[in-house]
Amino acid sequence: MPLGFPGAPLRLLAAGVALVLGLSGCAPNDALAEQANAGDNKNYIAGDGSVTEYAPESRGEPVQLTGTFYDGTVVDSADFKGQVTVLNIWYAACAPCRVEAPDLQALYEKHQQSGVQFIGVNIRDEAATAAAFERTFGITYPSIDDADGAVLLAMTQYVPPQAVPSTLVLDRQGRVAGRIIGLAEKSTLNALITDAIAEP
Template identity: 65%
Template sequence: MLAASGAALTLALAACTSKDPLAQQANAGDNKNYIAGDGSVTEYAAAVRTAPVDFTGKLFDGATVDAANFPGGVTILNFWYAACAPCRLEAPDLQALYTEFSAQGVKFYGVNVRDEKATAEAFERNFKLTYPSIIDKDGGVLLALSKVVPPQAVPTTLVLDKQGRVSARILGTAEKGTLKALITSALAEQ
């Protein structure tokens, strides 16, 4: 009797989700009801940049990241989550840029705004990402950065200068050549 009840419940739930428009939309991956960035790039002149970013966060491995340690080098923050189609699109380019620039001291951090640890780690394995990600399901990092420059969409990529200030923001998919130029520019600053 218990097995029959469980089977009936499974069938009922499957029937509900197959007709659920939100589930169908999520499976379609067409980004409806999704605030996608348009790929616009904003660069901030050194003279008008705000104070260094200020936040702490936990990485998926349990380590703590403190933005107070960012000054001295260029840092890239990429806001993402696993089901975000543009995040999937840009992931290989972010990894390639991390590989290219890490020897020059450029730090990369993903800022995962939605996923549980297992989902985020599966995404990182799938795309062979080797830079760490901050858990931000509570929105603490997002809120702290909104005081400086609002990310406004996922994905958003921020380039922090050697003083820990936002020097550039990309809303939407970070094109590899564009992000490379922004990193190179930030590295060249005194």
């Protein structure tokens, strides 16, 4: 549209610039704003709360990862086969991680009898910081120390690196059956886990 048309393009451009500046000004280090401003045509924005459930026939290959729990135990995704597994990516200073922590523990306790295992993937904290978080929120399932980012890197097909928290529900074959990018709402995660348990 020509610039001479009643000034509308200039007004729209100014409004758009003001909106972008407003968003980035409120949170200069906000990964959401950075990703949105990047304009890289991703079909999601990190941490946007999107939920995806995958039909069995549309799931890809099993997740492949190796990590070490804070107590030194080595864990391999090959060990996940035969049971539903919930992977939660977190770190202690992450505000939504703190909000969802009690719900994750409650769901772990609820589904433990069904053989569901929960594993945290801590991408930032030293052992003492992670342990303090777990004591504060009563978390009793283990977490992988992923400060080097190896596990997160192995899951980039499913989770954008800046999307913390994020939660994956793996089926009994180790494939991603459900995914929550952002805060895991309790009833939603419960539904994803229940559906995975119900599969033959």
